[in-house]
Amino acid sequence: MSCSNLTTMWASSNLPNLDHLSSRSFLSPSRLLSAAPAPASSARAPPSTVVHCGLRELRDRIDSVKNTQKITEAMKLVAAAKVRRAQEAVVSGRPFSETLVEVLYNINEQLQMEDVDVPLTRVRPVRKIALVVVTGDRGLCGGFNNAIIKKAEQRIAELKLLGISFTVISVGKKGNTYFQRRPYIPVDRFLEAGNLPTTKEAQAIADDVFSLFISEEVDKVELLYTKFVSLVKSDPVIHTLLPLSPKGEICDINGVCVDAAEDELFRLTTKEGKLTVEREAVRTPTPSFSPILQFEQDPVQILDALLPLYLNSQILRALQESLASELAARMTAMSNATDNAVELKKTLSMVYNRQRQAKITGEILEIVAGADALT
């Protein structure tokens, strides 16, 4: 009587397989393996079948998903805070690069008549190339490290085809472990960049690259790093580091050169409460140099001192951009992970509640049937 009312009431609600469940409730309510995916028949169908086994396990799963969500959300906030610091580092490096570019321009103007031959700008026939590969230290940043490593592998394949030998300078733990597992790729040195790239790290790489180039062990040095385009997009690029062009241009491997004075700098700001990226084309005003400026030493020596400065600042810029890209990638990845965790928790909670209710119904039915049998 009341039992059949109950069953009909339940049968008319969403889940047809609840009868299925209630008939099995005599056996072992807590060990039910639902044959059919319970949420699949509900209005909002998740894409994958959820296999769950019992109330306690479900509860544990929900707890673990909740913890994971807390962690990923915290990581996202940490990455967001670090991106701000990376931005500040770029901004504080600007006075240096601006002044340097200005000085280079002026010196070049004064030296236009002469033929300068500075060791760092000597173009030699290329027999060996050094590739500086900048990767990150930690994972959980989406496809960031993979993208740059793939680019490096592509470049290595190209060089092999051209018959040019190469050596790799790997910066960053992820790149280090990758190249260490592949002993067939000649690696010159493993370096670590640390949390915030400073002049010391840039100097270490610059020293290495400088000595390789000057001692004529390599004839060209290329820098592979990830250029920061926007918060959701970053581009692995290859820039030619050495030989430098005396005018201070930044050259791509294809020989496309960008004037250093028109170099773009990115800036992270907030617009309407959301983080956005603004690219500023820094056009340094080149004032007319006072012609009475005397050179204390030979102009060649002056250029000799300026170009390593330029090399250092280039490497530091690359490290900073790489770091910013890594942080942005981590922010995106953790944000996606948090969203997925929220959705998964919702799905699991629904399944958990349905199972709980089914169990209660089963017990009620048992009791009612038992009471019925007695009367």
Add this chain to the structure above:
Amino acid sequence: MTLNLCVLTPNRIIWDSEVKEIILSTNSGQIGVLPNHAPIATAVDIGLLRIRLNNDQWLTVALMGGFARIGNNEITILGNDAEISTDIDPQEAQQALEIAEANLSRAKGKRQAIEANLALRRARTRVEAVNVISY
């Protein structure tokens, strides 16, 4: 008339205020710069930069090479790296010097010798910056 000194490195501004006098080590020797110095541009060697502040105290900065432009009482020094002597830990600087010397004696080949030499000069400058006698 005071000099306006600006010491810049690729990642931050080390110094940006007025001073009375500076002593700079260039590739062709040490030069002292007083107010109203003639405008010159010079390459700076790895060495000490000594600054005389407005209160007549001397401050030492370990400068790792670069470029200096002096003109119109404005001095701009672009350095690869610069550390004010008060920021250097004497123990650590001494250890770095010893490591650099050991590396130099172990260096084989032109390339390692170049690197080891540079590292040694830098370490030596840092130790000198800490040990300088100020007067």
